[in-house]
Amino acid sequence: MNAPILSTTRRGMLALCVGAGTGLVLGFRVLEAAGKDAAPSAANAEFNPFVRIDGAGKVTVIVKHLDKGQGVATGLATLVAEELNARPDQIVVEFAPSDSRYKNLLFGMQGTGGSTSMANSFDQYREAGAAARQMLTEAAAAAWKVPAAEVKIEAGELRHASGKRAGLGEFAEAASKLPVPSTITLKKPEDWIYIGKSFPRVDVKTKSEGSVNLFAMDLHMDGMLVAVTARPPKWGATLRGFDAAAAKASPGVAGVIEIPQGVAVLAASTWQAIKGRELLKLDWDETGAETRSSDAMFAEYRALAEKPGISVRNTGNGAKGIEGAAKIVEATYEFPYLAHAPMEPINITILYDGASAQFWTGSQFQTVDHGVAAQALGLPPEKITIHTMWAGGSFGRRAIYDAHYFAEAAAIAKAWGKPQPIKLVYTREDDIKGGYYRPAFLHKARVGLDADGNILGWEHRIVGQSILKGTPFEAMAVKNGIDDTSVEGVSNMTYANAGMQVDLHTTDVKVPVLWWRSVGHTHTAYVMETMIDELAAAAGIDPVEYRLRLMKDDPRKVAVLKLAADKAGWSTPAPEGRFRGVALHHSFGSTVAEVAEVSVKDGKITVEKVVCAVDCGVAVNPDNIAAQMEGGIGYGLGAILHDAITLKDGAVEQANFDGYPSLRITGMPVIEVHVVPSTEKPSGVGEPGVPPIGPAVANAVFKATGKRVRDLPFTKHGLV
Amino acid sequence: MIELNINGTARGVDADPATPLLWALRDTLKMTGTKFGCGIAQCGACTVLVDGMAVRSCQQPIEGLVGSEITTIEGAKGPVAEALHAAWVEHQVPQCGYCQSGQLMSAVALLSDTPKPTDADIDAAMQGNICRCATYVRIRAAIHTAAGKLGAA
Ligand code: FES
Numbered sequence: 001m002n003a004p005i006l007s008t009t010r011r012g013m014l015a016l017c018v019g020a021g022t023g024l025v026l027g028f029r030v031l032e033a034a035g036k037d038a039a040p041s042a043a044n045a046e047f048n049p050f051v052r053i054d055g056a057g058k059v060t061v062i063v064k065h066l067d068k069g070q071g072v073a074t075g076l077a078t079l080v081a082e083e084l085n086a087r088p089d090q091i092v093v094e095f096a097p098s099d100s101r102y103k104n105l106l107f108g109m110q111g112t113g114g115s116t117s118m119a120n121s122f123d124q125y126r127e128a129g130a131a132a133r134q135m136l137t138e139a140a141a142a143a144w145k146v147p148a149a150e151v152k153i154e155a156g157e158l159r160h161a162s163g164k165r166a167g168l169g170e171f172a173e174a175a176s177k178l179p180v181p182s183t184i185t186l187k188k189p190e191d192w193i194y195i196g197k198s199f200p201r202v203d204v205k206t207k208s209e210g211s212v213n214l215f216a217m218d219l220h221m222d223g224m225l226v227a228v229t230a231r232p233p234k235w236g237a238t239l240r241g242f243d244a245a246a247a248k249a250s251p252g253v254a255g256v257i258e259i260p261q262g263v264a265v266l267a268a269s270t271w272q273a274i275k276g277r278e279l280l281k282l283d284w285d286e287t288g289a290e291t292r293s294s295d296a297m298f299a300e301y302r303a304l305a306e307k308p309g310i311s312v313r314n315t316g317n318g319a320k321g322i323e324g325a326a327k328i329v330e331a332t333y334e335f336p337y338l339a340h341a342p343m344e345p346i347n348i349t350i351l352y353d354g355a356s357a358q359f360w361t362g363s364q365f366q367t368v369d370h371g372v373a374a375q376a377l378g379l380p381p382e383k384i385t386i387h388t389m390w391a392g393g394s395f396g397r398r399a400i401y402d403a404h405y406f407a408e409a410a411a412i413a414k415a416w417g418k419p420q421p422i423k424l425v426y427t428r429e430d431d432i433k434g435g436y437y438r439p440a441f442l443h444k445a446r447v448g449l450d451a452d453g454n455i456l457g458w459e460h461r462i463v464g465q466s467i468l469k470g471t472p473f474e475a476m477a478v479k480n481g482i483d484d485t486s487v488e489g490v491s492n493m494t495y496a497n498a499g500m501q502v503d504l505h506t507t508d509v510k511v512p513v514l515w516w517r518s519v520g521h522t523h524t525a526y527v528m529e530t531m532i533d534e535l536a537a538a539a540g541i542d543p544v545e546y547r548l549r550l551m552k553d554d555p556r557k558v559a560v561l562k563l564a565a566d567k568a569g570w571s572t573p574a575p576e577g578r579f580r581g582v583a584l585h586h587s588f589g590s591t592v593a594e595v596a597e598v599s600v601k602d603g604k605i606t607v608e609k610v611v612c613a614v615d616c617g618v619a620v621n622p623d624n625i626a627a628q629m630e631g632g633i634g635y636g637l638g639a640i641l642h643d644a645i646t647l648k649d650g651a652v653e654q655a656n657f658d659g660y661p662s663l664r665i666t667g668m669p670v671i672e673v674h675v676v677p678s679t680e681k682p683s684g685v686g687e688p689g690v691p692p693i694g695p696a697v698a699n700a701v702f703k704a705t706g707k708r709v710r711d712l713p714f715t716k717h718g719l720v
Numbered sequence: 721m722i723e724l725n726i727n728g729t730a731r732g733v734d735a736d737p738a739t740p741l742l743w744a745l746r747d748t749l750k751m752t753g754t755k756f757g758c759g760i761a762q763c764g765a766c767t768v769l770v771d772g773m774a775v776r777s778c779q780q781p782i783e784g785l786v787g788s789e790i791t792t793i794e795g796a797k798g799p800v801a802e803a804l805h806a807a808w809v810e811h812q813v814p815q816c817g818y819c820q821s822g823q824l825m826s827a828v829a830l831l832s833d834t835p836k837p838t839d840a841d842i843d844a845a846m847q848g849n850i851c852r853c854a855t856y857v858r859i860r861a862a863i864h865t866a867a868g869k870l871g872a873a
């Protein structure tokens with residue numbers, strides 16, 4: 001494992017090196033001259049960038065990731081509480097500022113995504129808690145005049161066998177001034193009291209009582225204005241002119257300003273801003289705009305799929321084996337654009353006084369957001385402050401490589417020119433029509449089998465837009481013209497085969513695209529897992545049996561599939577009127593298998609039940625893992641059944657939840673989640689539940705109806 | 721100035737009579753427990769009770785609500801609301817939490833009317849409330865738990 005190196009700007013250099021065994025060597029050098037903060041106070045003694053303890057014994061865990069519902073605040077709090085033996089009621093959380101001390105150790109910048117939060121923080125936050133524990137026991141030992149090794153923290157209290165006891169707060173200040181221990185000892189897994197035991201979520205109580213002041217959308221400040229922006233109706237259109245007279249005369253409207261992103265209406269309240277915007281007369285120049293319709297675009301994609309693209313993988317015999325195959329299975333798949341539609345629409349509040357700026361929002365890529373904000377305002381980075389708020393969902397939408405809404409808020413504040421807080425709000429229509437979609441994709445696959453069902457050759461062509469081309473992440477993530485997010489899940493296919501050839505056409509469309517919960521796996525898993533189902537059918541082999549045979553060298557995957565199949569009763573017939581389908585997919589370090597049970601009535605399908613098994617390494621919080629699987633299944637299911645963003649002459653046809661429906665409670669299956677016990681390092685849970693649900697349902701629908709659904713959503717086929 | 725009865729208190733609202741209750745609550749009265757999700761009565765994030773009925777406040781101009789009793793999440797008190805809060809915590813229902821005010825208000829209306837709801841009753845009462853985090857399995861379980869506690873009390 002890589003040694004996590006943390007450079008700190010406020011308190012000097014903190015270098016963590018993983019030593020042998022459970023002991024960790026930690027060197028903490030406070031650079032006196034390096035703009036050190038005020039000394040830790042009794043009020044809230046700072047042990048390290050992640051842990052503060054106040055005089056009353058309240059432990060504040062500083063959370064470096066955005067919590068948008070996935071539970072990372074609870075997860076990181078669990079790690080610190082574990083090492084401190086603190087009680088859940090002693091723990092509070094606070095989001096970290098945007099600061100290099102808080103970078104994601106797997107990204108090299110501060111940001112949340114790719115289901116990496118727990119994976120990159122697992123050692124770091126345990127070490128932070130353990131360091132605080134050791135400093136506290138040392139301080140108590142000095143005061144009690146006993147050996148430090150004899151002082152323990154139990155149930156959130158310092159204790160010694162002599163009967164001496166103290167709250168964590170009593171020695172917090174003294175302890176925080178001690179040198180950071182040079183050797184940090186983590187608890188052994190057999191001594192864990194919280195990890196693996198579903199620590200209660202830190203945010204559930206307030207979220208059950210109205211979430212007052214949690215979300216950026218709910219912020220109010222004195223003198224605040226609300227802004228909504230009229231943006232181009234088609235990508236690439238530009239503003240030729242506008243008439244704001246009626247808008248300006250509308251009640252509550254404070255001003256109308258032109259910005260590079262469009263025309264912003266500022267008003268005293270959200271409703272007045274929305275009403276004012278309706279009165280704008282806008283003249284757009286569509287000369288350079290995207291004007292294709294979805295049908296025309298897919299026709300182009302289909303034509304491209306007839307020609308070879310850039311080679312992504314050519315292993316074994318490539319596609320050669322297909323020619324002599326006993327059976328050939330061939331299929332083309334089409335996937336539409338998808339909007340994320342987080343429940344809290346995008347919004348951001350800015351307070352800019354000409355010399356510095358503060359932002360309040362559910363910031364997900366703080367480093368990018370910070371840089372874009374500084375650039376847009378022409379300010380040095382240290383003049384920018386980002387207050388990360390709890391976010392009402394994201395699903396990828398807030399992890400934004402161009403920080404476009406920071407740039408837009410900055411443009412508005414700069415043009416407005418008065419030091420007034422401004423809340424830029426997206427309406428749901430702005431959100432659904434606003435782009436940054438899961439890209440539309442086309443896959444064409446051709447597979448040859450021998451008489452026993454073995455794969456002799458697999459030819460696979462993928463056509464679609466790159467998420468990262470043209471972004472600051474391009475150099476890092478696009479190699480030889482191949483954006484891995486376009487091909488992940490196909491290029492690393494692990495079912496045994498004698499040859500595989502994969503190639504890619506990256507298309508040029510003006511619609512901005514983005515990662516959407518599980519990124520490339522949203523479409524690649526659908527293709528691979530329905531193809532495997534078709535191959536199993538062609539070979540006349542049970543689909544679970546077939547998969548087990550083709551991945552027998554991968555015991556972790558085998559265990560996941562067997563667990564799901566077993567719990568779903570795969571070896572026994574489905575209940576009367578129900579049909580089962582299975583899928584398995586590996587993404588973000590985790591493997592998930594799902595068995596879907598569907599029924600059909602009057603040609604319409606109902607997904608009745610899903611049995612899910614997951615291997616995500618150490619299960620830090622089993623209940624939260626279950627919640628993420630349930631949520632991932634519901635999120636993916638809604639999309640594959642109902643959702644598509646389509647273009648008509650370049651303009652998006654959907655606007656709100658009427659045209660872009662969400663799964664509702666009526667469509668939610670019964671879900672069972674089973675976690676494979678593991679001692680491996682924790683891996684992702686936010687995304688990996690999504691990829692298998694589409695193919696599992698599609699495979700069940702095939703059993704029920706004999707129909708293979710290869711272009712989404714299912715509504716296109718009258719099945720829902 | 722329009723006078724509304726909100727959570728048992730008379731509140732003067734200085735806003736255009738056509739303003740939807742949602743925005744009067746959120747922006748004029750700064751009661752932000754009631755959330756904005758769609759603005760077109762599709763998502764239920766803005767659900768409040770008007771004379772005990774669950775309604776979408778984004779579609780209710782304040783001029784039509786004079787004389788009605790309005791209850792928002794901030795004023796959801798009493799045995800039904802408390803049983804639901806407790807069940808929401810017990811089942812760890814919320815993920816992002818943004819939809820949950822609306823979910824709870826719909827659930828309060830349901831249990832006030834139908835103390836022992838079936839799954840079909842729950843579906844009917846809750847289908848106007850979208851949860852993009854798909855916490856529906858737990859919402860259903862929590863409503864049953866709350867109903868059980870209320871029935872036993
Ligand atoms: S905001 Fe009222 S129903 Fe969505």
Ligand code: FES
Pocket residue numbers: 069343392393814815816817818819820850851852853854855
């Ligand atoms: S909990 Fe996130 S939308 Fe319901």
